[in-house]
Amino acid sequence: xxxxxxxxxxxxxxxxxxxxxxxxxxxxxxxxxxxxxxxxxxxxxxxxxxxxxxxxxxxxxxxxxxxxxxxxxxxxxxxxxxxxxxxxxxxxxxxxxxxxxxxxxxxxxxxxxxxxxxxxxxxxxxxxxxxxxxxxxxxxxxxxxxxxxxxxxxxxxxxxxxxxxxxxxxxxxxxxxxxxxxxxxxxxxxxxxxxxxxxxxxxxxxxxxxxxxxxxxxxxxxxxxxxxxxxxxxxxxxxxxxxxxxxxxxxxxxxxxxxxxxxxxxxxxxxxxxxxxxxxxxxxxxxxxxxxxxxxxxxxxxxxxxxxxxxxxxxxxxxxxxxxxxxxxxxxxxxxxxxxxxxxxxxxxxxxxxxxxxxxxxxxxxxxxxxxxxxxxxxxxxxxxxxxxxxxxxxxxxxxxxxxxxxxxxxxxxxxxxxxxxxxxxxxxxxxxxxxxxxxxxxxxxxxxxxxxxxxxxxxxxxxxxxxxxxxxxxxxxxxxxxxxxxxxxxxxxxxxxxxxxxxxxxxxxxxxxxxxxxxxxxxxxxxxxxxxxxxxxxxxxxxxxxxxxxxxxxxxxxxxxxxxxxxxxxxxxxxxxxxxxxxxxxxxxxxxxxxxxxxxxx
Numbered sequence: 001x002x003x004x005x006x007x008x009x010x011x012x013x014x015x016x017x018x019x020x021x022x023x024x025x026x027x028x029x030x031x032x033x034x035x036x037x038x039x040x041x042x043x044x045x046x047x048x049x050x051x052x053x054x055x056x057x058x059x060x061x062x063x064x065x066x067x068x069x070x071x072x073x074x075x076x077x078x079x080x081x082x083x084x085x086x087x088x089x090x091x092x093x094x095x096x097x098x099x100x101x102x103x104x105x106x107x108x109x110x111x112x113x114x115x116x117x118x119x120x121x122x123x124x125x126x127x128x129x130x131x132x133x134x135x136x137x138x139x140x141x142x143x144x145x146x147x148x149x150x151x152x153x154x155x156x157x158x159x160x161x162x163x164x165x166x167x168x169x170x171x172x173x174x175x176x177x178x179x180x181x182x183x184x185x186x187x188x189x190x191x192x193x194x195x196x197x198x199x200x201x202x203x204x205x206x207x208x209x210x211x212x213x214x215x216x217x218x219x220x221x222x223x224x225x226x227x228x229x230x231x232x233x234x235x236x237x238x239x240x241x242x243x244x245x246x247x248x249x250x251x252x253x254x255x256x257x258x259x260x261x262x263x264x265x266x267x268x269x270x271x272x273x274x275x276x277x278x279x280x281x282x283x284x285x286x287x288x289x290x291x292x293x294x295x296x297x298x299x300x301x302x303x304x305x306x307x308x309x310x311x312x313x314x315x316x317x318x319x320x321x322x323x324x325x326x327x328x329x330x331x332x333x334x335x336x337x338x339x340x341x342x343x344x345x346x347x348x349x350x351x352x353x354x355x356x357x358x359x360x361x362x363x364x365x366x367x368x369x370x371x372x373x374x375x376x377x378x379x380x381x382x383x384x385x386x387x388x389x390x391x392x393x394x395x396x397x398x399x400x401x402x403x404x405x406x407x408x409x410x411x412x413x414x415x416x417x418x419x420x421x422x423x424x425x426x427x428x429x430x431x432x433x434x435x436x437x438x439x440x441x442x443x444x445x446x447x448x449x450x451x452x453x454x455x456x457x458x459x460x461x462x463x464x465x466x467x468x469x470x471x472x473x474x475x476x477x478x479x480x481x482x483x484x485x486x487x488x489x490x491x492x493x494x495x496x497x498x499x500x501x502x503x504x505x506x507x508x509x510x511x512x513x514x515x516x517x518x519x520x521x522x523x524x525x526x527x528x529x530x531x532x533x534x535x536x537x538x539x540x541x542x543x544x545x546x547x548x549x550x551x552x553x554x555x556x557x558x559x560x561x562x563x564x565x566x567x568x569x570x571x572x573x574x575x576x577x578x579x580x581x582x583x584x585x586x587x588x589x590x591x592x593x594x595x596x597x598x599x600x601x602x603x
Contacts, residue, residue: 004185004453009036009155010440011433012175012190014162015217017046018138018422019405020196021145022429027194027437028152036188037149038157038177040197040212044146047198047210048425051138052253052356053122054130055422057095061116063299066127068092072595073602075420077279078124078309079384079413080552080562082230082570084589086391087411091420091427098426099131107144109133121258121295124309124417126283126602128297135253135356141422160186162216163528164456165193165224165401166448172224172400173446176456180525183518185457189448191440194394194432195221195387195403200234200536202529204380205483208240208251214529215536217407221387222535226396228573229409229586231385231536232543233553235416236488238263238313240379242331247364249379252334252357254418256374257306259353260295261336262288263317264373265325271332272305275316280308282603292342311415311553314378318488321377331377337370346370378488382421383536384412384553385543388572391589394432400439404432414552463527464518468511471526478505478533486541491558495545502538509534542583543571 011027013020016039028035039046058071072092076083103109103117109131110118119128133140150156162177166187174189197217201209222228239252257263265271276284284305285291291304306313317332326332336354340346347370351358354369361367361374386409387396394402405425412420463471481501485494509530514523549563550556569585576582591599 004187004457006187006189007036007155007157008189009034010190011192011194011436012036012038012188013194013196013433014038014175015046015196015198015405015407016043016156017048017196017198017405018141018145018425019429019432020046020194021142021149022426023194023196023404023433023436024154025145025149025152026430026433028154030437030441033437033440034155035153036155036157036190038160038162038188040159040161040180042158043156044142046142047212049139049142050208050210050251051141051422052135052251053255053258054120054132054137054419055095055099055141055426056122056125056129056417056419057099057131057423058092058129059096059099059117059119059131061112062119062297063127065299066129069598070126070602071095071129073599074125075417076413076599078415078417080415081413081567082551082588083413084391084410085591085595086589087428089595090391091411091424094427095423098423098430102141102144102426105144105148107133107140120255121303121307122418123254123257123307123313125419130258130419132255135255135354137422157186161525161528162188162220163460164452165220166452167224168446168449170225170399171446172398174448176453178460181520183521183524185460187448187453189446191443191446192400192402192436194436195401195407196405196429196432197407199383199406201380203478203482203533203537203540204487205479206240206249207380208237208249209380215532217403218386218539219532219535221396221398221401221403222539222573222575224398224401225575226398226401227388228539229385229388229570230413230543231383231539231573232547232571233384233414234380234540235310235382235384235553236314236378237381238310238317238378239334239376241365242327242375242377243329243365250360250364251379251381252374252376253354254310256334256336256354256357258295259336260292260339261306261334262304262338263306263313264333264335265320266327267325271320272308272313272316276305276308277312284308309415310418311555314488315555317378327375329375331375333373334376335373337372382406382416384414384416385409392431393435394428395435395439400443402432402436404428414554460528463512463514463524466511466513468513469508471512471514471523471530474505474508474512474530475526475533478537482537486537486544489555489557490544491556492545495541498541499538499545502534502541506534538581539573542581543573546571546583
């Protein structure tokens with residue numbers, strides 16, 4: 001084995017967003033345990049900082065009717081009952097403690113008048129449940145976890161990328177990667193590895209996701225032999241910026257609608273009242289006046305239809321645009337300025353509640369949201385699917401490999417409720433770190449296979465030795481194809497064409513080349529990202545083609561209704577011995593009798 005720099009830890013965490021930081025903190029709390037934390041960018045710059053609206057936790061600070069059982073039922077209903085109920089129950093029960101813990105570590109949440117953590121309304125949640133810091137909650141989470149974590153003895157490897165997981169037999173024993181600045185290879189030896197790498201949004205043309213979200217954790221786990229689950233379910237957030245083109249896809253927080261923002265088409269019609277799913281008819285306001293009473297705290301009012309689940313709102317917006325009722329740049333209007341009809345100090349109220357949105361539109365679009373409606377449209381936002389994990393321990397189907405956060409599947413089922421992601425990071429980041437530490441303590445020192453390392457290095461350097469096309473062109477073609485053929489509205493013909501296109505793109509990606517050397521070479525980084533993007537894209541397309549129904553974040557124009565034939569299984573992706581992608585249908589984790597009672601009581 002070449003003389004690559006080697007780092008040895010008991011637990012290695014890959015990804016330094018909310019889940020990764022929380023996992024590292026938990027593992028490092030075990031006396032004598034060495035923890036390494038690898039982050040693709042600088043510490044504190046993970047995509048979690050872009051989460052705006054808040055973290056969902058049934059603390060009942062604003063509405064005393066809220067509790068973990070209502071939160072559990074809301075999460076299961078939002079996920080169309082394909083969720084892992086073990087995870088959904090643990091999440092609902094443990095989220096309040098994780099929020100209070102974050103507060104104890106220094107997070108400065110917005111407050112009620114009597115000094116408790118303030119909670120706001122959000123789509124799919126029956127009661128105001130999101131603990132928040134204006135519309136900058138993710139930033140506060142990362143700041144707090146980072147400030148707390150740097151005192152725990154964690155070794156941080158900033159601007160490093162992992163390209164391969166190393167195994168000893170069936171067990172994961174480390175990782176191979178490189179530092180992005182100089183391009184020097186690194187070998188990480190570890191008894192347990194936690195994946196916390198986030199999502200796959202960069203496989204699509206229009207996305208709210210950062211440059212880091214290239215499906216690294218999903219692909220690393222898949223290549224190591226782990227199962228992926230529910231990959232057909234990709235969430236298109238209903239409100240991303242649409243103009244100017246340079247900012248298209250940047251997120252517009254659901255908090256705008258939680259504070260009373262309404263969606264209207266070019267004719268000024270509030271179109272969301274026209275289409276309320278049967279599952280939610282008894283929870284939606286009958287008119288605009290009742291919706292306003294709800295967002296201002298009336299416990300006897302039902303939510304406005306703008307606060308239905310994200311999948312439904314995104315499809316309604318898409319329908320308006322296709323029918324020719326959209327805004328000039330292919331979206332609709334999100335109007336928070338209208339609340340001046342209700343509040344005498346509306347402008348200051350909006351600036352206080354939504355400071356980031358006010359600044360974002362003022363600086364990037366030249367729009368004052370206190371006086372003018374925003375143009376918005378759907379943007380690729382989140383993948384509900386991910387690494388298949390045990391609901392309690394977060395261990396994957398590969399011994400020693402754990403996953404948490406967006407790169408893990410199971411909690412959200414067919415559709416994630418807004419705000420559940422941030423509390424997901426804390427609840428299951430902690431659990432992953434805790435159980436990875438326990439696993440590491442029980443393991444004997446492992447061996448790193450020199451041949452695996454040399455192969456990984458050879459594969460990483462291959463683009464310098466070829467004379468193919470530019471990697472950016474392959475990536476651009478992939479993003480266009482996924483947006484057009486595996487996007488918000490799907491058909492069998494489109495997805496079959498996408499699979500053919502992916503096969504062609506794999507051949508092109510295997511031949512991409514780059515000039516220069518390993519130092520400061522973003523083109524090389526893109527060459528190494530491409531296999532991950534192609535892997536997750538194929539998983540999404542295969543799963544979506546197989547699920548011949550519409551459910552949650554997966555909408556088939558050729559099968560527009562839910563089907564009982566597809567209600568009882570999760571779609572699983574596994575790497576076959578010949579290297580091909582194998583699809584299986586696995587029965588969903590059944591609800592216990594007690595969980596059934598909870599759901600029935602909260603319909």
